[in-house]
Amino acid sequence: MHDYVDRKICVSILADLKLFPAVALLGPRQAGKSTLARELAKSLDHSVYLDLESQEDVAKLSNPELFLGMHAGSTVILDEVQTMPSIFPVLRSAIDRDRHPGRFLLLGSASRHLVNQSSESLAGRIGFVEMSGFLPDECPEDTDSLFKLLSRGGFPESFLAESDSDSYRWRQAFIKSYVERDLPLLGLGAPPQLIRRLWAMAAHLQGQVLNVSTLASSLGSSTSSIRRYLDFMEDALLLRLLPPWVGNLKKRLVKAPKLYLRDCGIAHALLSIKDRDEMMGHPGWGAQWESLVVESCLRWCPNATASFYRTSNGTEVDLVLESGARRVIIEAKASASPSVGRGFWTAVSDIDAFAAFICAPVATMYPLHDKVSVVPIVDLKRCLTEIGFAD
Template sequence: MPSVAIRRYILEELLRELRREEVAFLIGPRQAGKTTIMRIIQEELAAAGEKTLFLSLDYDYDRVYFESQQSLLRKVELELGAGPGFVFIDEIQRREDADIFLKGLQDMRLPYKFIVSGSGSVDLKAKVKESMLGRKRLYEVYPLSLREFVDFKTGYRYSDRLADFLSFEQARAAELLLEYLSYGGYPRVVLEVEAREKLRVMDEIYQGYITRDIAYLLKIEKVEAYGQLIRTLAGQAGQIVNYSELASTLGISLPTVKNYCWYAEETYILRRVSPFFRNVRSEISKAPYVYFSDLGFRNFVLGIFGHQQRLDDLGFSFQNLVYLVLREKLRLSGAQIHFWRTTAKTEVDFVVQAGRNLIAIEVKFQDLTRPAPPRPLDGFVAKYAPVRCLVINKSLRATATLRDTEVRFMTIWDLMLEELI
C-alpha cells in the first residue's frame, strides 16, 4: 500500500476556481471524500497565509452557530475579522432551509468565500439548483475513478507515463483492474489493506446510507422494500429496467418503484441511462439501463463484495466500469451517454452523442484474438453512420472497417487515457 495521501482530480478544479465569488458547493454520495477535499483546501490556504474557518453541522458544538445567519456571521467575524477569508461549512443539509440560509449569506456580498458540502439530501439538491441560480457552482464528488485508483495504488510514480506502466506491467494492471472491479473506489475502502476491514467499512457506508439518508427521505416507511429494490437493480446493471416487473416482484406499486429509482439516482447511488432512438416503432424509447456509481457498493448489496465473481458477473461489472470511465471523461463536454436497442433485441451497449456526432461502443470482457466487429454494430452503422465505433475488450488493440466506418478495438486503459471526442 502506498504511504501517500489520495489525490483527487476535482481538487485541482476547485483550487483553480477558488477565487470565484459564487458559493463552491460540493455534493455527492456519503463517504465519497467531500470533507477530506475541503480539509486539504483549508490546509493549503492556511499555509499560504489566508484566513480560514471550518465548521461542521455534524458537530453539536458547531450547530449553535447556524441558528441564524446573524449567529454564523458573528462567529465568522470573531475568527476571521473583517475579511477577506474562507469559510468551510460541512454537512449543510442538516440545517433546515439550507438553500435560503446560503442564498441570504451570498446576497449580503460578504468579504468571505463559502465552500460548502452536502450529502444525501434530495430536497437540498433541488432547492439549491433552483434558488441559488448564479450564486453557486456545483462540484460533484464521487468515489475514486479508475485512474485515481491506479495512480494511488502505484504511489503516483507513473502519473505522467501511465500508458507505459500499464503496457509494460500487464500482470500488475490486471490485478489492479480486478481489485477495482471487486472493491470499487470509496476512499475508506481503498485505504484499508485487509479484505475483512474493507467489508466492515463498506457495511458502514451502506448502513449509513439506508438508516440515515433513505430512512429520512422515506420517513422510516418501506426502507426494507427500498433495499430490496437496490439489490434487484444491482443484479440488472447494464440491462433494461422493467418498472412493472419490478413492482410485481417487490410487491409495491409502480409509482413507488419509479419514485424509489428517482431517490437512488438523486442520492448518487446509481444512474439511469436512457435509450437512443429515432423510430419509436422499431427502437426502445423509454425503458432505461441502470449503472452503479461504485462497483464495491453494487457488489456489497449483491453479497459478492470481495469474492471471486463468476465470469458473466464480471462482464456486467466491466460494462458498468466502462460507463463510469465514459461519465468521467465526458463530464464537462456536454456529450450524452445512451444505449441502443431495437424491438428485435439488437442492442449496442453505449452510444455517445456529441452534438450531431455519434460513437457506438460495444463492451466485451474477453481476450479477443481478431478484430471482427460485433454483429450489433452493423445494424447501428447502417442506420446512423457514427463517426467511429469502439470495442472495449480485455487485451486486443486493432482497427477494422465496417461499412466505411472505423472500428477500434481497445482496452479499458486505452479508453481511460485517450481522447474520446
C-alpha cells in the same frame, strides 16, 4: 489511516471556485468529500471548515450572519450542509452583499432536497460538482489495481482496506447504514427492509433495461412507489438510470432506461460476492465490467449527452455520447479477446458514429476498423479527451 490519494476532480472544483461565489460538491457519503475539502483548503489563502454534523461547529452558526461576516475574506467550507437548510437564505444574503468568487464550498450528501434548496436560494450564484469514488485514472495503472477497483469498488475505505474481507465488511456496514439511517435522513420515507431488497434486486439487474412493473410485483409494492424509490436513489447517486437514444430513425427503439448501480463494489456486496475470484466466476461479471466502463465515461465526460442504443430486434450498444453534432459509441466487453457481432456494426452505421471504442481488459490499444478501436479502460479517457469529449 490511509495516505491521501490525489483526486482528479480537484481541478474542476478549483476552477469553479474562481468563477462562482459558492460551489456545491455533491456525492454519496464516504466518497471522500471531507478529505478532499481539507486538502483543498491547504491550497487556499484563507479558509475555515465547519462540520454541520458536529454540535460544536453548529453552535458557531448560532448567529450565522455574524460568523460569516467575521470570515468574509475566507472560503467557508460547510460539510453536510443538507442538515441545515436554514443556512441557504443566509448564504444568499451574504453573497448578494459581496459576490466575489470562492466564498463558500458546500459539501452535501446528494439529495433532491439539497439540489432544489441550493438552486432556488442561490440561483446564478452557485456551481455544482459531482463526486464519486475512485475512477480507473485515479488508481495505479496495472491489472491488479483495475481488478481491485472492480471487486471492491471506488469508495476509498473499501478500495484501500487492508484485505478483501475488511473491504467486504466495510461495504456491508455501508449498505446497512444507508438503508437504516442515511436514506431516511435524506427524506426517503420507505421501510428499510423494502429498500434493502430493492437495492439487491437492482444489483441482480445491473445493466438491464428497467421494468418497473416486474420489480413492483416482486416486491409486493405499487409501480408508482418503486419508481419514486428508484428516482430517490438515483438522486442520492447510488443508482444510474441511463436513458435510451432517441434519434430520428425509422426503427423501433427501446424506450425504457437501463439500470446501473454506480459502484460495482456495492453491487458485489449486495450480491454476496466477497472477492476477485468470486467476481470472475459470477454470471454477472460482464455486467459489472459494463457498469464500471459506463460510470467512468459519464464521470469523465460530464458535458456530453449520454444514452444507450437498442432496437426492438436486439441491435444494441452500451453507451452513446453526443457532443454537438458528433456521436461516439462505447461498447464494454469483459474479455481479453473481445469480439463484436453484426448488431454493433449496424449501430455504428445507424448512429453515424464519429468514433467507436470497444473497452476491454486488454493490455494495449489496437485498431479494429478505420474508426473503431479496442482500448483498455486506462487509455479510454485519453482517447475521449483527444477527440474533445472528456475534460
